[in-house]
Amino acid sequence: MEKLQRRHFIVGATAAAASLSSGLTAAPAWAQKLKHKPLDPVNPDMLFGTTGSIWGEAGVGATRVYSTEQAIRMCAKLGLQGIEPYNGGWEEYRNRPKDLLKICIDNNVTMIDASNGGPGQSTNFIDKDRIPKTISDHVAFARDWLQVFGCDHWKINMGARPKGGPSDDQLKQLADTLNELGRRTLEFGIRLAPHPHIWGPIEREAEIRRVMELTDPRYVWLTADTGHLTLGGGDAVQMISDYFPRLAEIHMKDTYAKFRGNVETPTPEMHRQASVYHNFGSGGVDFPGIFKVLRDRHFKGWVVMDVDGPRKGDDGFDAIGGNMHVATDNYLNHNINYLRHVLGVKLPPQI
Numbered sequence: 111m112e113k114l115q116r117r118h119f120i121v122g123a124t125a126a127a128a129s130l131s132s133g134l135t136a137a138p139a140w141a142q143k144l145k146h147k148p149l150d151p152v153n154p155d156m157l158f159g160t161t162g163s164i165w166g167e168a169g170v171g172a173t174r175v176y177s178t179e180q181a182i183r184m185c186a187k188l189g190l191q192g193i194e195p196y197n198g199g200w201e202e203y204r205n206r207p208k209d210l211l212k213i214c215i216d217n218n219v220t221m222i223d224a225s226n227g228g229p230g231q232s233t234n235f236i237d238k239d240r241i242p243k244t245i246s247d248h249v250a251f252a253r254d255w256l257q258v259f260g261c262d263h264w265k266i267n268m269g270a271r272p273k274g275g276p277s278d279d280q281l282k283q284l285a286d287t288l289n290e291l292g293r294r295t296l297e298f299g300i301r302l303a304p305h306p307h308i309w310g311p312i313e314r315e316a317e318i319r320r321v322m323e324l325t326d327p328r329y330v331w332l333t334a335d336t337g338h339l340t341l342g343g344g345d346a347v348q349m350i351s352d353y354f355p356r357l358a359e360i361h362m363k364d365t366y367a368k369f370r371g372n373v374e375t376p377t378p379e380m381h382r383q384a385s386v387y388h389n390f391g392s393g394g395v396d397f398p399g400i401f402k403v404l405r406d407r408h409f410k411g412w413v414v415m416d417v418d419g420p421r422k423g424d425d426g427f428d429a430i431g432g433n434m435h436v437a438t439d440n441y442l443n444h445n446i447n448y449l450r451h452v453l454g455v456k457l458p459p460q461i
Contacts, residue, residue: 159192285324292329337363365394
């Protein structure tokens with residue numbers, strides 16, 4: 111069965127890659143202007159960026175400290191190659207994406223993609239009466255916004271978790287919705303890459319594996335979040351290895367060692383009291399093991415920091431006088447230094 115599943119993944123990935131290379135949507139001419147030097151010492155085809163969560167665009171208790179333009183300039187300063195904003199970062203550019211594109215080009219920072227879930231955009235992938243709007247909203251955003259930046263994949267969240275967890279019928283409905291949406295976004299050269307997320311419809315390992323089994327590899331890929339896979343009770347290294355042919359993007363975040371192999375996901379209430387996400391090196395995620403897989407099997411794509419910004423009481427926040435800008439920069443420096451010193455990524459040194 112494992113051999114058959116692996117062959118199914120490889121065939122599907124090959125077919126999807128062939129579809130993209132056949133010219134469904136050619137890369138825009140401006141994309142050739144963005145040149146990124148390899149940063150990984152082993153695999154030159156890995157690219158490194160960050161989401162907007164570190165600037166306070168998303169998350170419980172988040173405080174926005176940088177505008178989107180400032181965040182892009184900060185990426186360039188840090189040596190990061192791309193940015194993936196949440197709706198807090200892209201909403202002001204919803205009707206003028208070309209203005210944001212110019213900022214990206216001027217700073218040689220790629221718009222990796224943008225998280226879904228903006229105002230008025232449905233993220234319900236399960237309830238039949240809501241699905242038509244979910245699909246139409248997402249197709250419009252892929253066509254009118256992501257395509258402007260030449261995005262080749264799209265990390266999406268999938269709304270709230272059904273009470274008591276999803277039934278198998280709900281997982282089938284979710285998979286059908288993803289298949290249809292993925293078929294539609296691929297028309298723009300964009301691979302749909304759902305992001306399993308705790309407190310979402312798929313958080314536990316068995317749920318993720320079931321949806322991956324039910325979805326068509328030609329149309330549905332995967333954003334593997336190291337923190338969420340761990341918090342959902344999975345082995346992030348094993349799951350990234352198992353679904354490697356369908357990986358579109360890696361989200362990097364850590365958690366605590368106590369959550370490894372849990373049989374019950376931490377609750378939102380626990381997260382409100384003290385973040386269950388954390389900076390790299392906190393002990394929950396085996397990042398050296400993950401990077402061994404990405405290097406040995408030559409992952410070609412984006413590795414994206416997805417660390418929430420600091421909250422009051424976190425990591426000595428009070429000790430620095432409650433200055434959110436200083437705390438945010440400390441988080442950035444810590445994680446960049448972890449990438450440099452522990453994982454060997456050739457980013458500029460941080461103070």
